[in-house]
Amino acid sequence: MLTDLYTQRALIWAFANRDFKTRYRASLLGWGWSLLQPLATLVVFAAVFSMVFRVQAPPLGNGEGTSYAAFLFTGIVTWNLFSSFLNLSMTQLKASGDLLKKVQFPGWAPVLGASIVQLVQVALEIVVLMGLFVWQRNIGWSWILAIPILIGTALFAQGIGLMLAILNARFGDVQYIVAVVLGALYFLTPILYPISMVQGHNVLLSAVVKINPMSWFVQSMHDVMYSLTAPTWWVIPGLLIGGFVTFWIGFAVFNRASEDLGEYL
């Protein structure tokens, strides 16, 4: 797998370059648009959930009270990384169908290229998030741990994205099912609420939240960015390994199932 990725690096890069250059080429705000959507979500959700539903965020790591907006945005950034990789993988492979009929190249190359460009967006969101925390004087060394967590999240999301992309290429319904499942999963991940709110309330609900892998990624980000603590020692290595294994499986499944890709896309 690694040698495949290495030999095709020029192609992956060329696709990334294409997507980067053309993404907002004809728009006025350019990359500003990419921040507008998560910020709008943040404002609406922060208002609704903190004022209407009165959700209480856990205390900030610096011990100076709580910030629901900062808590929420940490979760949204992590979740967006996951969900955007899934959606982009599916649409990107479909969009490459015509090309795959004319030129021989691995179908995962444009998918990975699109994900690389998406990482630029994630980085922008992280910068905004850090700005928010700096403004609240909630800064700590634990932030460094966000890097392995995000790498784990990206690998995990890409592994699932590759599998969904190849499935969606065969069965066009998959993208709609994914949209529904992602919608539900969003609420089963501690993004809008701290995980403590479901623990002890409903055994089934708390079990579902607990098995949901995204809960682990989001919760870890909450720990290191918001609470300024490190999760239990095995969590981050676990997320990295889990992410890598998922990517490896996704890559293998994709390669296996994509042998006649040019014919049915």
Place this chain on the structure above:
Amino acid sequence: MSTLGKADLAVSISEVGKRFKRHTDRRGSLKELIVRGRAKNEEDFWAVRDVSIDIPKGSVYGLIGHNGSGKSTLLKMIGGIYRPTTGSITTDGRVAALIELGAGFHPDMSGRENIQLNGSLLGMSRKEINAVTEEIIDFSGLSEFINEPVKHYSSGMYVRLGFAVAVHMKPDVLLVDEVLAVGDEEFQRKCFDHLYALRKAGKTIIVVSHGLGQLEGLCDEVAWLEHGQLQQAGNTTDTIAAYLHRVNRDEAARNPNITATRPEDDRAGNGVVRVTKAEIVSAAGEPINHAETGATFNLRVGFDVSESILGPNLRIALQHDTGPLVSMISNHAVGYDFGTIEGEQLVDVAIEGNPLLPGRYRVHIDVFDYTGSTLLDTWNDAMEFPVRSQSGEIGQGFVQLPARFTRH
């Protein structure tokens, strides 16, 4: 069949078949899978079947056949875009497929940026691309516009850039699918020059084309496919001739033979002679629906003579359908005398080694008396018949004169 060793082959195609599933319903929905189960409304369709071809290194190899004969599918399998269902294809060296020029160009990116993208798609490394970028721009002749987005390019410019990238990736085997028919005359010539240069450099070129004349000049060998099966392979001239023979025969089966019977009310002259029938027949006297350049055929004319007359003068005018009179054939001119005749007559006029070039020809028939001055009958637009090529060569002008060259 071939005495060449494996090492001398650029491409070895052995018993290759490609099966496509024909979907009778909208494909790729989960509902279809769940409701009907798998493979129920799928029919198999073999686009290519049991094809074995050896293509020697450094040769130019042509693939011919009707639309849907499987030649493009075969080319895509050589290029690795499709996988063979049965059999195997081995290729030696880097393969570049010019299935569609400029595939993957992004309209919003500049020509230069697209060279990068297209080059990587074709399998070049960044270093290789950077090394030839200026050469590509130069070859395409687009240096003025190279930093403009390609959406502002004309289709010709688009193709020029695509061709320039593809040939500069230094392929060992170049696959060309009908792409040479684009671009202006000057660029086409440049492309051909480049193909010849590649061939000289020992590269292998595989061409799919309907331009048989073009192929005849370019190819060392040709394979002819029909319904996915190999009909004949080898010598270019023989294979193209066999293919054209089949095409002509199939068309003969579909098209009625050229024969005209004169309507009763169409009368001219004094009524002593009346031309009644005109047709074209083969050298062997079989009715045919077209004549072929270089092959003897007969113009057959039937006429009635009501009273005994001295040998008349039969004149057959051949007019090209664009207007010009190509030839006036007359029995007096070639020294043939009918003698004294009466009653129903049937005359064959053999056009030896038919010098007429491909096109449509209209036939007018006049009959004069033995002096050649009194018109006895005339039938304008008696019939029209096509002349087709045997070799794919169209030629210029109306006739191929029997010319002989001598060098002093």
